[in-house]
Amino acid sequence: MKKEDKVSTREKILHIATALFHKQGYNATGINQVIAEAKVAKASLYYHFPTKDDLCIAYLKERHRKWEQDFRAFLRDKPNKVIAAFDAIIDDNLKNDFRGCSFLNMLSETPPQKTKIFEALQYHKLELQKFFASELEDSELAYQVYSLFENAIMESQLFRSQAPVLRLQKIVVSLLDKHQG
Missing domain, CATH: 1.10.10.60 (Homeodomain-like)
Structure with missing residues (x-):
């Protein structure tokens, strides 16, 4: 071959x-x-x-690569990438019928003893945290925004609605305004 x-x-x-x-x-x-x-x-x-786990890890690596590529492309021309990140959730919900985060979905199916899968899941979330940290100077604020972003994904999937994303995006706007003022 x-x-x-x-x-x-x-x-x-x-x-x-x-x-x-x-x-x-x-x-x-x-x-x-x-x-x-x-x-x-x-x-x-x-x-x-x-093994199926090897296939899963390859899937997670490919999913991360594709997600990051699409996320960065979506944000490329946006003046405020932190706020626009929430618009990316809305866009993804429309494209994928509120399927949610592949990594959080996989987490719910994975027992903790599957450490290599957990490491791939953690890698994606740590990279997302790094994105917010690179956009915001305050590490505590970056983590709060990251947490609200994650919640927006889960809530919109759970309720099959953009309303939680928009609501949490408003909270982020308020947090950023307070932080700047």
């Missing part, structure tokens, strides 16, 4: 797993479904991903 074929097969498997894990969740997605939808042999899947 040529190297290009291996990369192509790996990417195909990862693409299908990403779509299924994002849509159905990790536990509801079986390896046999991934194999069938990717149209690959079981040996090919296990060659690239020896």
Whole structure:
């Protein structure tokens, strides 16, 4: 098998797993479904991903890469990236039918003893915290805004509404105004 074929097969498997894990969740997605939808042999899947956890970690890494790329692109021309981050949630809710955060969804399905998966989940959230810290000079304020951002994602998913995002965005505006004044 040529190297290009291996990369192509790996990417195909990862693409299908990403779509299924994002849509159905990790536990509801079986390896046999991934194999069938990717149209690959079981040996090919296990060659690239020896365990379902390995596939999950690759999914989380790819999801983080794609999320960060889309998030940064959304914010690129926005004058206030902190406030615009909440608009990014609204945009994502419209595109993904209030599916919420893939990382928080995965967290709810993952027992703590799966440390490598937990590390991938934590990495994403730590990078998000770094984003807010880089935009705001006050680390405590950055963490408060990060926490409100996370809450906006969860509440909008739970209630299938943009109202929590808008409400929490107003709170952030107020916090920023107080911090500047």
